[in-house]
Amino acid sequence: MTLRHALLATTRALTLAISLSVSVHAQAQAVSVTDDRGHTVSLPRPAQRVISLAPHATELIFAAGGGERLVGVVEYSDYPEAAKTIRRVGDNKAVDLEAIAALKPELIVVWRHGNARRQLEKLGALGIPMYESDPRRLDDLPEALMRLGRLLGTEPAAQRAAADYRRTLQTLRERYAGRPPVTTFYQVWRQPLKTLNNDHMVSDVIRLCGGVNVFGTLEPLVPTLSDEAVLQANPEFIFTASMGATHSNRPVDSLDGWKRFPRLTAVQRGNLFYVNGDLINRPTPRVLEGAALICEAMEGVRGRR
Incomplete structure (x- = not known):
């Protein structure tokens, strides 16, 4: 092979290699x-x-x-x-x-x-x-x-x-695994009275803490309720979202209406709880901050039995 042919062969090889590299980079x-x-x-x-x-x-x-x-x-x-x-x-x-x-x-x-x-x-x-x-x-x-x-x-x-989130979630799961169940009602809104079923992340948080959503099996995702339905379910723990940017117009006394029913277990034992709405209703890593607060609140519920 002459020097000229060798140079041509080398040039073609380099050109092919560069083309392949560019193609792979573009695909990547x-x-x-x-x-x-x-x-x-x-x-x-x-x-x-x-x-x-x-x-x-x-x-x-x-x-x-x-x-x-x-x-x-x-x-x-x-x-x-x-x-x-x-x-x-x-x-x-x-x-x-x-x-x-x-x-x-x-x-x-x-x-x-x-x-x-x-x-x-x-x-x-x-x-x-x-x-x-x-x-x-x-x-x-x-x-x-x-x-x-x-x-x-x-x-x-x-x-x-993602790794940080998984570690925090696993820590919470281990901490509250096997805790005695707490019947729970999450109030989305008072007028009309609404809650969330088991398909929503809030119910995942309730389960994480050892709670049971008393209306979890209802349809649709955001069921409308009556006061009588809540009284019949008689939850031990009631919580709602307050404060937060997306809940800035929510009145801070939105659970006070339940105090009209002193025989309701959650009222009787002082188990009405508020959590920052941005920490519970937004599906983001901060939901675990809200979950930690709710889990601590449920521990308080267990301690008041």
Whole structure:
């Protein structure tokens, strides 16, 4: 082989190697996950510009290491502190479609229960990839963090957050495993009287602490009740959400109405409890902070028997 042929062969080999390397790199940049509705979300590369249309989704994105990617959020996206400085594009009832389009997002994270279906359909017509976030179980949250980490290209941070969450959850499970059961009623709202069934994460928290949701088997996800139904169930422990950004308008005495029924076990023993709504109703890692408070409260319930 002549020197010229050898050089040509070497050049072709280098060209092929570079082409293969570029191809592999390009494929590695493409990301695809399945969201909480079972839809496949595919991006040509991790998203650099993201809009969150739910406060819990904003928290999850920050926890997964993608806070710097957020260019728009909805009202009540108040955690962590940095979330308060991000441009608002609406609230859980209505969003500004023109503002969203102008921000040129590469990914929109939505919550079907909070964002109106008609608006989601209009968003879909913009051709912007949408990821639906709706974790229902405590065990769903690590995977929720990991999927967002993949979409945002922040997997190492998401892995760390998921691992920290799993450790804290396991610690709580071990601490309260086998504790005597506590019949529990979670009051979502007083007028009309509403609760949550076993398909909601709040019931997962109740179970974690050794409680039993007395209305867990009802349908739908948020059943409407009568006072008589609560009196008949006679729960030992009643709690509700108060304070918090998303519950700032809730009256702080929203459980006082039950004091009209002194024979109700929860009233008789002083087992009416409030927990920050943002620590119990948002499916984010902070739910374990709320869970720890509820578990401690249930220990108090057991101690007053």
